Amino acid sequence: MDDDEKPESLTLYSWEQDIVRSWETLEEDETGKIKDLSSFERSRVKRKRKNTQQNVRRGLIRFLVLILDLSREAKETDVKPSRGEVCLSCAQKFLYSYFNENPISQLAVVVLRDGVAEKLSSMGSNPRQHSEVVKNANQKGFYGNCSLQNGLDVALSLLHSIPSYGSREVLILYNSISSCDPGDIRQTIEKLEKERIRCNVIGMAAELYILKYLAARTHGSYFVCMNESHLLELLEDFVVPSALIENNTKTALVRMGFPTLKAYKEPKVCLNDKVLRNQVFVCPRCECCYGEIPIECVLCGLILVSSSQLARSYHHLFPVANFHELEEDKYKQSHFQPNYCFACKGTFPFEGSEYFVCPNCQNIFCGICDIFIHDGLNNCPGCEIRPENRIASQTDFS
Amino acid sequence: MSSLCFWNWEMKMDLVGISVSKESQQNTVTQDSDKSNLLCVLLDLSPNLFDRLDKFVPSQSAKSVDLIEADALETFLLQLITFLHVFLLSNFANRLVIIVYNEYNIHVVYEDKGLNTLSDPSNSASFLLTEERQERLTRLDSEFLKNVASFIESYPYNSCEENGTLLSASLSFALCYLHRRILSERYEARILCLHASSDVPKQYIGVMNSIFCAQRWSILIDVCNLHEEESSLLQQAAHLTGGIYFKPKQSEAIPLSNYLCSLYFPSRDARKYLKIPVLNSVDCSALCFESGEKIHMGYICSVCLATFGRKRLSCNICGAEFAENDKS
Ligand SMILES: [Zn+2]
Ligand SMILES: [Zn+2]
Ligand SMILES: [Zn+2]
Ligand SMILES: [Zn+2]
Numbered sequence: 001m002d003d004d005e006k007p008e009s010l011t012l013y014s015w016e017q018d019i020v021r022s023w024e025t026l027e028e029d030e031t032g033k034i035k036d037l038s039s040f041e042r043s044r045v046k047r048k049r050k051n052t053q054q055n056v057r058r059g060l061i062r063f064l065v066l067i068l069d070l071s072r073e074a075k076e077t078d079v080k081p082s083r084g085e086v087c088l089s090c091a092q093k094f095l096y097s098y099f100n101e102n103p104i105s106q107l108a109v110v111v112l113r114d115g116v117a118e119k120l121s122s123m124g125s126n127p128r129q130h131s132e133v134v135k136n137a138n139q140k141g142f143y144g145n146c147s148l149q150n151g152l153d154v155a156l157s158l159l160h161s162i163p164s165y166g167s168r169e170v171l172i173l174y175n176s177i178s179s180c181d182p183g184d185i186r187q188t189i190e191k192l193e194k195e196r197i198r199c200n201v202i203g204m205a206a207e208l209y210i211l212k213y214l215a216a217r218t219h220g221s222y223f224v225c226m227n228e229s230h231l232l233e234l235l236e237d238f239v240v241p242s243a244l245i246e247n248n249t250k251t252a253l254v255r256m257g258f259p260t261l262k263a264y265k266e267p268k269v270c271l272n273d274k275v276l277r278n279q280v281f282v283c284p285r286c287e288c289c290y291g292e293i294p295i296e297c298v299l300c301g302l303i304l305v306s307s308s309q310l311a312r313s314y315h316h317l318f319p320v321a322n323f324h325e326l327e328e329d330k331y332k333q334s335h336f337q338p339n340y341c342f343a344c345k346g347t348f349p350f351e352g353s354e355y356f357v358c359p360n361c362q363n364i365f366c367g368i369c370d371i372f373i374h375d376g377l378n379n380c381p382g383c384e385i386r387p388e389n390r391i392a393s394q395t396d397f398s
Numbered sequence: 399m400s401s402l403c404f405w406n407w408e409m410k411m412d413l414v415g416i417s418v419s420k421e422s423q424q425n426t427v428t429q430d431s432d433k434s435n436l437l438c439v440l441l442d443l444s445p446n447l448f449d450r451l452d453k454f455v456p457s458q459s460a461k462s463v464d465l466i467e468a469d470a471l472e473t474f475l476l477q478l479i480t481f482l483h484v485f486l487l488s489n490f491a492n493r494l495v496i497i498v499y500n501e502y503n504i505h506v507v508y509e510d511k512g513l514n515t516l517s518d519p520s521n522s523a524s525f526l527l528t529e530e531r532q533e534r535l536t537r538l539d540s541e542f543l544k545n546v547a548s549f550i551e552s553y554p555y556n557s558c559e560e561n562g563t564l565l566s567a568s569l570s571f572a573l574c575y576l577h578r579r580i581l582s583e584r585y586e587a588r589i590l591c592l593h594a595s596s597d598v599p600k601q602y603i604g605v606m607n608s609i610f611c612a613q614r615w616s617i618l619i620d621v622c623n624l625h626e627e628e629s630s631l632l633q634q635a636a637h638l639t640g641g642i643y644f645k646p647k648q649s650e651a652i653p654l655s656n657y658l659c660s661l662y663f664p665s666r667d668a669r670k671y672l673k674i675p676v677l678n679s680v681d682c683s684a685l686c687f688e689s690g691e692k693i694h695m696g697y698i699c700s701v702c703l704a705t706f707g708r709k710r711l712s713c714n715i716c717g718a719e720f721a722e723n724d725k726s
Contacts, residue, residue: 060700060702061700061703249700250721251718251719251720252700252720253697253698253699253700253709253710254697254698255695256695256696256697256698257694258683258694258695259694261637261679262678262679263676263678263679279676284694306682307683307684310684311602311603311610312606315607317702317716341578343571343575344575344577346578366578368577368578368581369578372574372578373574376577376611376614376615377573377608379604379608380570381567381574384564384570384604385567
């Protein structure tokens with residue numbers, strides 16, 4: 001990310017900023033509707049960053065422990081309404097994107113409060129269940145000391161029994177500037193290192209040596225966030241599965257079942273949450289019924305997933321090649337080029353149009369489609385029509 | 399052109415198995431004038447469709463084989479046009495784009511520019527609209543039929559089985575097209591896919607990526623499957639995006655336009671009040687990356703999540719090797 005591209009809000013600490021008037025950045029178009037350009041710009045910046053690390057092996061089956069610091073210092077109000085509230089609301093958004101991007105991965109939530117670490121939810125892949133506990137986590141209030149060691153110990157015990165093919169991670173949102181530990185925290189960190197658990201930390205307060213040390217030893221990363229939007233951006237980076245560290249995980253063939261979703265006249269009981277449903281997933285091995293997947297079959301132990309959940313990760317394996325940007329003069333010189341975008345059929349030049357060419361199928365795309373194809377669609381429409389079949393019939397339509 | 403009755407879809411509603419539920423009879427479905435629909439029709443024009451046309455159009459007095467085929471295609475297209483007329487007439491602001499595809503290419507055969515009178519608020523006189531509206535329908539009829547004919551002519555008739563029809567490409571195109579329009583204007587975007595070919599394992603990832611993208615932008619994918627087999631890919635497309643998957647029964651002599659108008663015409667909001675056919679089962683089975691066969695139980699590579707029907711020593715997608723003693 002180039003410095004000049006940073007939106008101004010990211011370059012300042014929240015306490016250094018002027019009053020933020022978000023409504024002043026809104027623009028109206030000629031019909032009086034509000035243009036939302038901010039999200040568009042942001043996705044562009046994001047994509048530039050993502051492109052730097054294509055074609056790496058990633059740990060796609062993830063087991064993550066999310067540790068939230070809700071001790072006394074979460075009451076600090078340097079971010080509004082308070083560090084703890086911001087941290088909880090951002091964590092909730094993170095949960096949804098995490099399961100959206102990694103549907104067959106699992107997650108557990110641990111909070112640090114009053115000197116102890118409390119497990120709020122155990123390893124599971126149901127986003128609703130986790131977000132419910134995170135939402136209600138502030139009801140007890142923010143108080144007491146924060147103990148990093150206790151939190152890491154709970155994470156260790158949660159991650160100890162998971163299969164060796166999973167990528168094991170800890171993500172800590174740390175509000176305090178101290179840690180009140182029962183023993184030597186370095187021993188715990190050593191254990192984490194030995195278990196090959198990657199620890200990532202986002203600090204809400206000043207930088208701490210012990211957190212930096214923890215991240216460095218376990219191949220994780222440590223960031224200090226400046227304000228809420230920066231925190232969200234940092235969390236976004238942990239949604240995408242990270243590159244595998246050599247020898248951190250074992251490769252394995254995992255046996256899984258792909259159940260069929262069946263509709264019944266008489267409702268069936270889901271073996272997991274004991275709710276009656278008309279539409280259930282049926283285990284292909286033992287015919288047990290479940291309302292939601294992924295889940296491990298209670299009766300036969302088969303892991304049930306839907307193939308579409310697996311398919312969500314395939315775009316990491318087969319990413320769309322980066323498009324090259326074409327100079328406008330060059331584009332205009334080559335007059336044989338079509339005068340509209342290959343994908344969206346929008347005529348060039350429209351406002352803010354840039355010219356991008358796909359290295360594989362040589363079709364020309366506009367800037368909007370370039371972002372959309374790499375960020376949302378993950379297919380190049382031109383490459384989907386195989387080049388050998390592309391008869392030169394890109395005739396224009398009226 | 400409009401010899402097919404516009405209104406008989408209303409009368410035949412229960413023939414198709416749709417009965418209007420109680421709530422909607424009491425409070426007539428409110429027309430949300432703010433949200434107009436942007437419909438993208440994907441039409442499969444591969445030989446697979448021509449082979450099966452006689453199943454969907456009422457049989458006519460047989461003259462010669464060639465004639466029947468040409469007639470059948472025209473009748474089929476007219477039925478589709480009837481539906482499109484209903485769609486355009488129901489709301490002035492509705493917009494339409496038609497994309498056709500076969501094994502070789504994809505082509506936009508009709509793109510609607512919307513009504514000029516709409517963008518000019520001073521021109522509120524409705525008689526102006528009527529005229530322009532009529533013009534719009536005529537343009538649709540002529541342009542659509544002309545472009546479809548030239549599209550069919552420009553490609554060889556013999557089907558090439560191994561390639562399969564370009565479903566994933568046409569979905570990708572449709573999404574790029576819709577995305578660009580809904581960025582700037584407020585539309586409820588939908589895709590109606592009239593598909594007549596079987597699933598192609600090669601296109602699995604492409605179609606799935608399109609489905610997830612449609613899901614994220616809340617674009618409905620409605621499916622009218624004209625092939626004789628159920629399509630697992632399209633079932634998932636409709637299921638995951640909240641659209642309707644329907645496979646017309648061939649035995650019934652109900653014209654296709656009835657199905658189209660009664661099932662696919664209601665907007666997302668209106669569908670809440672209707673009894674829309676639900677799928678008895680959605681096939682979530684995976685495809686074996688090696689053989690392309692459907693599997694209900696199998697193995698996945700922990701590195702790349704590739705699915706295999708049988709145990710193996712290494713993954714042929716990512717090259718990972720599996721230790722012998724690894725158990726499920
Ligand atoms: Zn089972
Ligand atoms: Zn474009
Ligand atoms: Zn391409
Ligand atoms: Zn693999």
